[in-house]
Amino acid sequence: MNAATSPQDTARGKGRRTLVLLFVLFFGAMALAGVLRFSGWQPAAHKNVGQLLQPPVDLRLQPPVLASGAPYAWKSEEKIWRILVAPPAACAEQCVTLSQGLAKVWQLFGHNADNVKILWLGTPPAPLAGTPALRALAPSPALRAALPGVDDPAGVPVYIVDPNGFVIMRHAPGTDLGGLRKDLSTLLKLK
Known part of the structure; x- marks a missing residue:
């Protein structure tokens, strides 16, 4: 078995991808909310x-x-x-x-x-x-x-x-x- 493809490395790679995906989702949503807020957009119900x-x-x-x-x-x-x-x-x-x-x-x-x-x-x-x-x-x-x-x-x-x-x-x-x-x-x- 190759050291580069060991089950530990595969699990570690999946864990990193999951962590990066959660990071992007969390901070991406915050960035989108900030852009909408500072551009002056409001939901129709609040106008x-x-x-x-x-x-x-x-x-x-x-x-x-x-x-x-x-x-x-x-x-x-x-x-x-x-x-x-x-x-x-x-x-x-x-x-x-x-x-x-x-x-x-x-x-x-x-x-x-x-x-x-x-x-x-x-x-x-x-x-x-x-x-x-x-x-x-x-x-x-x-x-x-x-x-x-x-x-x-x-x-x-x-x-x-x-x-x-x-x-x-x-x-x-x-x-x-x-x-x-x-x-x-x-x-x-x-x-």
């Missing part, structure tokens, strides 16, 4: 539907006032997320349709609905007026001006405001409100 604002817009400097004249506090004991709409003065049919959609979105939150409020800058349309989550805000040019892309020629954008008063996301006019619900549902899980 936002709305535009994430970087940096978030701080609305604490423009404290809103309710239509009744009472101040509205951004920070409260509960973690309240807000859907903010700041339509132009001449918003008619589009605002009615948007308000109907927002009322449905709020209802679909079920047991989490208490953690979501809808803020409407100005007089809200009738379909939204009966929604318990609605907070009608007095018109505020300063608050409206602080919102990015508020005067979009395509229509009325919808914003998500975090519990501390930062606008963190903008949904473009005409986007599916199911995407707004998806984004807000993800954020509600961050308790």
Whole structure:
């Protein structure tokens, strides 16, 4: 029997190949994950539907006032997320349709609905007026001006405001409100 082909050498060679294969699989998977992470790829389930604002817009400097004249506090004991709409003065049919959609979105939150409020800058349309989550805000040019892309020629954008008063996301006019619900549902899980 040849020393180069002994059973010990054959077993040793198989052991080395197995070790190298495990090394390549482990570090290859890590390298692939690193490439995907730093290239910006994310699984479809983790992508936002709305535009994430970087940096978030701080609305604490423009404290809103309710239509009744009472101040509205951004920070409260509960973690309240807000859907903010700041339509132009001449918003008619589009605002009615948007308000109907927002009322449905709020209802679909079920047991989490208490953690979501809808803020409407100005007089809200009738379909939204009966929604318990609605907070009608007095018109505020300063608050409206602080919102990015508020005067979009395509229509009325919808914003998500975090519990501390930062606008963190903008949904473009005409986007599916199911995407707004998806984004807000993800954020509600961050308790």
